[in-house]
Amino acid sequence: MTALPYPAAMPARLIWGVALLAAAVLWLWGATIAPFAFEYPKAWQIPAAKWIGGFINWLVKEAAIGPVAFADVTRFLAAVIDAPYRFVLSLLSTGVLSGEGSSAVQLWPPLPWVAVIGVFVLLGLWAGGVPLAATLGACMGFVAVFGQWDSAMVTLASIIVAVPIGVVGGLLLGIAAWRMPWLDRAMKPVLDLMQTMPVFAYLVPILILFGFGPTAAIVATLIYAMPPMTRITTLALQRVPGEVHDLGRMVGCTPRQMTWRVLVPSAREPLMVGVNQVIMLSLNMVIIASMIGAGGLGFDVLNALRRLDFGAGIEAGFAIVALAIALDRLSQALARRGREAEARGGLAQRHPYVLAAVVLIAVTWVLGLLLPAVQTYPDAARLSTSPFWAAAVEWINLTFFDTLEAVKNAVLIGILVPVKRFMLSLPWVAVVALLALAGWRLGGARLAALVGGLSFLIAATGQWEKAMITVYLCGLSTVFAMLIGVPVAIAVANRDRAWAVTRAVIDTLQTLPSFVYLMPVVMLFRVGDFTAMIAVVAYAVVASIRYTVLGLQGVDPRLIEAGRAMGCTEWQILTRIRLRLALPEILLGVNQTVMFALSMLVITALVGTRDLGQDVYIALTKANPGNGLVAGLAIAFIAIIADRLIHAAAEGQRAKLGLTGGGA
Known part of the structure; x- marks a missing residue:
C-alpha cells in the first residue's frame, strides 16, 4: 500500500472534521469578521479581460513575424x-x-444527388460489403428524402x-x-x-x-x-x-x-x-x-x-x-x-469500384442535365415530419400544462432555489481551501496546488458568483443524470437485446446537436434554470449510462458465480460485487457527465441562465474577446478541477480493489 499524503498521526476523518468545522464557522460568522472571504475585493482582482483584449489588439495591429504582419x-x-x-x-x-x-x-x-449516394454505396460495398452499403445508402437517402x-x-x-x-x-x-x-x-x-x-x-x-x-x-x-x-x-x-x-x-x-x-x-x-x-x-x-x-x-x-x-x-x-x-x-x-x-x-481489387464510381458520376451528371429529378431530388417526393413533431409538443403542452407547471415549481422551490442560495452564500476562501484539501487527500501536493490555484484564479478574476451558479446547475444536472442513468444501465447491462436497443438510442442522442434539446424544453417549460437543467440532463445522461454499462459488463463472471455459491441474493450481488467493482468506471462516467453538462450549460445561456455561459454568450454578441475568454477560462478551470479530482478518486478506488492497468 502506498503511504497516504497526510501525516499518519492525523486520520482523514479528523482532518476533514477540522476543515469542515472551520468552514462552517467562517460561513456563519465570517461576514463581519472577514468580509473579503465572501466577495473577492475588486481592488485585488486580476484585470485578465483587459490584458487579453489588449493582447488580441496587439496581435491584429502590431504583431509581426519578421517583415510580415501576424x-x-x-x-x-x-x-x-x-x-x-x-x-x-x-x-x-x-x-x-x-x-x-x-x-x-x-x-x-x-454532382447529382444520385451520384453522391451512389459513391457512398460503392464505398460501402468496397469497405464493408452489402450491409455497410445499405447503411450508407439509407443514411444519405434519409437526408435527401x-x-x-x-x-x-x-x-x-x-x-x-x-x-x-x-x-x-x-x-x-x-x-x-x-x-x-x-x-x-x-x-x-x-x-x-x-x-x-x-x-x-x-x-x-x-x-x-x-x-x-x-x-x-x-x-x-x-x-x-x-x-x-x-x-x-x-x-x-x-x-x-x-x-x-x-x-x-x-x-x-x-x-x-x-x-x-x-x-x-x-x-x-x-x-x-x-x-x-x-x-x-x-x-x-x-x-x-x-x-x-x-x-x-x-x-x-x-x-x-x-x-x-x-x-x-x-x-x-x-x-x-x-x-x-x-x-x-x-x-x-x-x-x-x-x-x-x-x-x-x-490494391488491384479497388479498381473496379473506382471505375464504377467514375462511370456513375459521368452518366448521372449527363442525365442530370436532361432530367432535373436526377440532378436535384424532386420537391414533390420529399417527406416531412415537422408538423407531427410540432403537433406532439403542442398536445403535450395543452394536455399536461398544469402537471408540468406543478413539477417545475416543486423542483424550483424545493431543490433549485435552496441549492442556488446555499452555493452563493459560501465563502470563496473556504471553498478554495476545501478543494485544495480534497486534492491533497486524493493526489498529493501537486493536485492540491492545481485545484486550489485554479479555483483561486476564478475568484481573483471576478468570476466567483457566476461560477457558483454554473457549479450549482452542473452539479444538480449531474446528480439527476446519474439517478436516471445508473438504474437504466443496471437494467440493460446483462441483457444483450435491451443493451443493443439502448445503445442505438444513446448513440443517436449523443450525435443529435445539443441545440435540438432546447427547443421542446423551452416550448414546454419556457426559459429559466429548470429549463436549462432539463436540457442538460437529457444531453448528459448518455455518458452515465454508457460508462456504468461498461463497468458492469467488465465485472469478472467468476466473482458473481462465487457470490451466488456463497448464498448471496441478487441484491447483494448487485450492491456488494457488481456495483462495487464497477465503481471506477462509474466515477469516470460521473466525470464525463460533468463534462457534457458544462458544455451544454454554455448553450443553455440562450434560455436565460445567469451563469458563466451567459457571460460567454454576451461577450460573443458584443465582440468582446477579453470578457468571453475570461469566462470561458473559468468554465475550463471548473472542468479541469472536476476532471482531476474525479479521476484521482477513480484511481484510488482501483487501487483499493486491486485493479491495475485500467482507467482513462
Missing part, C-alpha cells in the same frame, strides 16, 4: 484553407460559379476539409509529443484548455484573426476536434510493443522509417479511433460554426431554435445524425479494410 499570416492561412473548401463545395453544392454573391452565375452544376440535401452537402464539404487537416495536424503533434516528453508535458494543459473551454469563448478572436465565413468556422472546428487525435496518437505510440521497436532496429530502419513504416502502421487501430473522434467532434461543431458563417445543417437547426420550430430543428438534427452514422461506419470499415488489403498485399 494578421496577414492568419489571413493567408484562411485563404489556404478556403481554396480546398471552395473546390469541395462546388462539387457537392454550388457547382462552378462565375461572379460573386447574388450576381454569381452557375456555369456547371454540382427529408429535404435536407442542400444543407447537408454544405456541412459535408466543411467536414471533408476539416477532418483531414485535423487528423494530419493531430497526428504530427502526437508524434512530436511522443518523441519529446517535454513537449508532451507542455502540451497537456493546452490540450486540456482546448477541450474544456467553450467554443463560444474563442469565436470572437477567430473572427478577428481569420474573418467571417466558413474558413473561420473550420478553424474553430479544428481547435475543438484536434486534441483527441493528438492525445490518442501519443498514447498509441507509447503502447506499441517493444518487440516491434526491436524488429525495426534489426532491419536497419532510420528514425523516419521507424515512425512511418513500423510504428504508425502498428498503431493503426487506436489511431482510427482518433480519426473517428475528429469526425464526431467536427459534426458536433456544425451549429456553433454556423454562427460565424458556415451555413449548412447547423444554420438550419439554429434558425429553427430562433423560431422555436421544433419540427424543422429535429429534422435537421436527424440529418446531422445520419451523416454522423454514415461517416462513423465508413471510417471504421476503411480501417479494417486497410489492414485486410495490406495483408493480401494488393
Whole structure:
C-alpha cells in the first residue's frame, strides 16, 4: 500500500472534521469578521479581460513575424484553407460559379444527388460489403428524402476539409509529443484548455484573426476536434510493443522509417479511433460554426431554435445524425479494410469500384442535365415530419400544462432555489481551501496546488458568483443524470437485446446537436434554470449510462458465480460485487457527465441562465474577446478541477480493489 499524503498521526476523518468545522464557522460568522472571504475585493482582482483584449489588439495591429504582419499570416492561412473548401463545395453544392454573391452565375452544376449516394454505396460495398452499403445508402437517402440535401452537402464539404487537416495536424503533434516528453508535458494543459473551454469563448478572436465565413468556422472546428487525435496518437505510440521497436532496429530502419513504416502502421487501430473522434467532434461543431458563417445543417437547426420550430430543428438534427452514422461506419470499415488489403498485399481489387464510381458520376451528371429529378431530388417526393413533431409538443403542452407547471415549481422551490442560495452564500476562501484539501487527500501536493490555484484564479478574476451558479446547475444536472442513468444501465447491462436497443438510442442522442434539446424544453417549460437543467440532463445522461454499462459488463463472471455459491441474493450481488467493482468506471462516467453538462450549460445561456455561459454568450454578441475568454477560462478551470479530482478518486478506488492497468 502506498503511504497516504497526510501525516499518519492525523486520520482523514479528523482532518476533514477540522476543515469542515472551520468552514462552517467562517460561513456563519465570517461576514463581519472577514468580509473579503465572501466577495473577492475588486481592488485585488486580476484585470485578465483587459490584458487579453489588449493582447488580441496587439496581435491584429502590431504583431509581426519578421517583415510580415501576424494578421496577414492568419489571413493567408484562411485563404489556404478556403481554396480546398471552395473546390469541395462546388462539387457537392454550388457547382462552378462565375461572379460573386447574388450576381454569381452557375456555369456547371454540382454532382447529382444520385451520384453522391451512389459513391457512398460503392464505398460501402468496397469497405464493408452489402450491409455497410445499405447503411450508407439509407443514411444519405434519409437526408435527401427529408429535404435536407442542400444543407447537408454544405456541412459535408466543411467536414471533408476539416477532418483531414485535423487528423494530419493531430497526428504530427502526437508524434512530436511522443518523441519529446517535454513537449508532451507542455502540451497537456493546452490540450486540456482546448477541450474544456467553450467554443463560444474563442469565436470572437477567430473572427478577428481569420474573418467571417466558413474558413473561420473550420478553424474553430479544428481547435475543438484536434486534441483527441493528438492525445490518442501519443498514447498509441507509447503502447506499441517493444518487440516491434526491436524488429525495426534489426532491419536497419532510420528514425523516419521507424515512425512511418513500423510504428504508425502498428498503431493503426487506436489511431482510427482518433480519426473517428475528429469526425464526431467536427459534426458536433456544425451549429456553433454556423454562427460565424458556415451555413449548412447547423444554420438550419439554429434558425429553427430562433423560431422555436421544433419540427424543422429535429429534422435537421436527424440529418446531422445520419451523416454522423454514415461517416462513423465508413471510417471504421476503411480501417479494417486497410489492414485486410495490406495483408493480401494488393490494391488491384479497388479498381473496379473506382471505375464504377467514375462511370456513375459521368452518366448521372449527363442525365442530370436532361432530367432535373436526377440532378436535384424532386420537391414533390420529399417527406416531412415537422408538423407531427410540432403537433406532439403542442398536445403535450395543452394536455399536461398544469402537471408540468406543478413539477417545475416543486423542483424550483424545493431543490433549485435552496441549492442556488446555499452555493452563493459560501465563502470563496473556504471553498478554495476545501478543494485544495480534497486534492491533497486524493493526489498529493501537486493536485492540491492545481485545484486550489485554479479555483483561486476564478475568484481573483471576478468570476466567483457566476461560477457558483454554473457549479450549482452542473452539479444538480449531474446528480439527476446519474439517478436516471445508473438504474437504466443496471437494467440493460446483462441483457444483450435491451443493451443493443439502448445503445442505438444513446448513440443517436449523443450525435443529435445539443441545440435540438432546447427547443421542446423551452416550448414546454419556457426559459429559466429548470429549463436549462432539463436540457442538460437529457444531453448528459448518455455518458452515465454508457460508462456504468461498461463497468458492469467488465465485472469478472467468476466473482458473481462465487457470490451466488456463497448464498448471496441478487441484491447483494448487485450492491456488494457488481456495483462495487464497477465503481471506477462509474466515477469516470460521473466525470464525463460533468463534462457534457458544462458544455451544454454554455448553450443553455440562450434560455436565460445567469451563469458563466451567459457571460460567454454576451461577450460573443458584443465582440468582446477579453470578457468571453475570461469566462470561458473559468468554465475550463471548473472542468479541469472536476476532471482531476474525479479521476484521482477513480484511481484510488482501483487501487483499493486491486485493479491495475485500467482507467482513462
